[in-house]
Amino acid sequence: MSVRRLLTPGNLLVAIVVAVLFLMPSFSPTFLIYNVMTEALILGLIAATVVFLTSYVGMISLAQLLLAGIAGFMFGNAALEDSARGLNLGWSPWVAVTFALGVTALVAFLLGALGSRTTGIYFLMLTLVYGVIGYSVFAQVVTISGPGGLARIVAPAPFNDKLTLYYAALWLSALAYLAFRAIGRTNFGLALQEFATIPFGWDRWASTSPCSGRWPSRWPGSSPALQASSTCGGAHRSTRRRSRSAPP
């Protein structure tokens, strides 16, 4: 890709915003940096995952903040030593970070697998339910948190400095932006975007075949001759039974 093609107004704007954000600590009050901008960048990073899922995969997930919360709680449980609540595992901070990310990825995979057959508005409702139930779990289960939550969690070594934390949040946000753009250009990303734009969701896509009786009539392979031919013989009884209960 040539440099010239990268010089779009949008890219220029993003570059200017990032440059301003990098230079900001040198001219703006520290309160703004430490107490507003860091939090804004962290929340923005979480919001970016919602935007990624919505625009590339076509799923509006309301459970993203739950996953952020799980990572936070798992880090607190693993890293704290003598807190009033929680597991107090007292691990070294970076082991705790790895543990937190691992647990979060596992939970995200399980919740995603459970919801993978639902689409659209059903997915939105399901993820809202995930979020609220997750909230109740952390509010009620006193072994990992309880209603008061975990207090005095300290970030590991280089990030306990507030300015470093700001720059870390900024670097991560910029990296995430580039990564989402890059994923969108890979084969995987293109396939995801196709799924987001096909007329119905993953589930029906996966169970649709020319023989199931649900192959859209404007698609190739939908001729009655093929459906009546021997390739669509006695097999796939279960597919057919499902298709009868579905609306046209």
Next chain:
Amino acid sequence: VADTSVEDARRGLTRQAVVRRIPRLVVPLVVGLAVVWVLFLARDTPAEPAISDPGRFAVTVLDGVTFAGLLFVVASGFTLIFGLMRTVNMAHGSLFLLAGYTAIELQQQMVGKTRNIAPEDVSIWSWIFPLLAAAALAAGLGVVLQQVLLRWNQGQELRQALITIAISVVLADQMIRQFGGLAKTMVWPGAVSHFIEIFGQRYATSRLFMLAVAVVVGVALWLWLTRTRMGMVIRAGVDDEPMVRALGINVTVVFAVTFFVGAFLAGVGGAMGASFAGAAIGSDGAWLLNSLVVVIIGGLGSLKGAVAGSLLYGLVVAFSPAYLPSEYTFYSVIFSFALLALVLALRPYGLFGRPA
């Protein structure tokens, strides 16, 4: 080449079919284990095993069924609106809570006291009138929301869901401003606040009264949907809305009426819930969650599904704290999630649901 690809596709389908069978084997296993646990094994729990304490078991079942009645009233409104209009009304919980607060205020006006209202002070009328008035208020607000904000986005489900989420946030703050942050309770009428003896246990008749009200609401709703012209139009609209429109029926009016009834049911549920568990900050979110769980289990847009979902969820909510070992009672919230997971693994669109 074509033959091989068809063969490959068929093999893929068979593997898929095997993977899909797994939930059908797991679900009976989990249900069976739960039944055996409750009947024979549940020692050291708040309620002992059912064979050693059948009275407690019967009371837990009653708790579940009566709570399911309240769940049904609230969730049926939610599912009615979705079934016809494909609108997921995330402000349903807010309408519920607003009606609850309003009913409490009205009852206090009618009784003439703001605190320490005894059930004897409350006649049947000073319970039913606040309930109906508060439900009418919720219904009116619902229609305003639908006409002013949702009508222009008809058919854009996700946008409507996000709009109603925003409304619920605004309403939640306004209700804190208006009614304060303290939990309030509506008082059951004196005629139904007694205790009766069931299987050797004291049981509050107000819970049975709540179930009776829910049954009346359910039957009325069923009669309205199956025996009247408007109900017929709504059922036709659920099946094929463009066709109903093409037949010359004014669907816009039908939508408004449906939203009115759905929000009215949220209001009836709100007043009942305020008498049953009180109204407080956070009740709106909790009851939106309850409605969502019921309709996800039962299937969106299906009245049968709302009944089945309410019963299943109500029983799980009643049984899980009673039959968990005493020191693990706080894990009971996980069981609502487990119920949801089991149903979704078996039927992704709920027990009586269909893909949108």
